[in-house]
Amino acid sequence: MTLSPARIAAIVLAAACTVATAAPGAVLPLHYGANTIAWPGAPGPAIAFLARRDNFNAHGFDVLTFYVEDTKGGEGDAAWHVMPFYDGLKEALELHASGGADCLLHDFRVIAEGASGLRVVVAERDPGPDFVTPGQVSFRFYALQHNTEQYAGWPPHYFERVETRRSERRYCDVGEALQAELGLGGR
Numbered sequence: 001m002t003l004s005p006a007r008i009a010a011i012v013l014a015a016a017c018t019v020a021t022a023a024p025g026a027v028l029p030l031h032y033g034a035n036t037i038a039w040p041g042a043p044g045p046a047i048a049f050l051a052r053r054d055n056f057n058a059h060g061f062d063v064l065t066f067y068v069e070d071t072k073g074g075e076g077d078a079a080w081h082v083m084p085f086y087d088g089l090k091e092a093l094e095l096h097a098s099g100g101a102d103c104l105l106h107d108f109r110v111i112a113e114g115a116s117g118l119r120v121v122v123a124e125r126d127p128g129p130d131f132v133t134p135g136q137v138s139f140r141f142y143a144l145q146h147n148t149e150q151y152a153g154w155p156p157h158y159f160e161r162v163e164t165r166r167s168e169r170r171y172c173d174v175g176e177a178l179q180a181e182l183g184l185g186g187r
Contacts, residue, residue, distance in 0.1 A: 028110040028118075030064070030187050037066075037110070039117035039144065043156070044069035044078060048110060061098035064108060068157050085120070085142055087161045095122060102132045103172040109184045117144035120159055121184060123174035134170035137177040141165075 028037060028048070035048045046068040054060040066083035085092045099105040105127060111119040120142040125135050142159035150156075171177040178184045 025114075026112055027184050027187060028112055030110060037118065039113075041117075041146075042068060046083075059098065061096050061106075064095045064097070064110075065093060066159075070156060081156055083144075083157045083159065084155060085159045085161075087140070095120070099131075099173070104175050105131070107174045107178065107187075109178060109187055111184070113144070117146075118159075119143050121178065121182065123178050125171065125174050125177075132172055134172045137167040137171055137174050137181075139165045139167070139178075139182065 028035070030048055030050045032050050032052060035050065037046045037048050039046070046066065049065050049067065051063050052060060053063055067080050068083055069078050069080050082093055085095065095108045097104065097107040103125075106122070106124050108123070109121045111121065113119045122140045122142070123137050124140075125137045128135050140161050141163040143162045145158050145160045147154045147156050147158070167177050167181050169177075169180070171180075175186065179186075
């Protein structure tokens with residue numbers, strides 16, 4: 001069997017990845033770079049890629065994207081698919097974690113969900129009048145979905161918002177809110 005250059009690159013990338021594993025309901029540990037993730041019934045390897053966008057001040061941010069390889073049953077070249085996030089019909093290809101020197105205003109957690117796949121929680125707080133004044137945090141919950149019916153216009157795998165909650169208390173840092181209100185520690 002001859003492997004295509006794309007398949008060889010995919011094998012090398014997967015070998016270089018950190019494997020993110022966790023018990024169902026637990027936060028998947030993510031490291032900068034490629035993190036191999038899995039869920040039951042995945043069509044091939046999946047990667048959560050975490051990168052830093054620095055700007056040499058206190059306002060650099062992290063960017064997280066998800067990809068899954070569809071091996072098409074082993075026939076032909078494999079294709080890598082972006083796994084976007086849908087909030088209604090609004091589509092985002094990545095998530096951001098950002099803030100300032102004092103407080104993190106946007107962050108996320110990726111959670112292993114056992115048989116159902118993955119779940120992502122996004123926490124956001126308005127900057128307020130001065131970035132450090134505590135405020136309520138909005139939690140958006142996304143569940144992994146699979147377009148098994150191959151509906152036109154929708155990707156094979158994507159995250160869809162399934163719930164939104166507000167924090168009971170006010171926080172400066174959304175990481176503190178994720179821990180205190182949802183029991184979701186660091187990523």
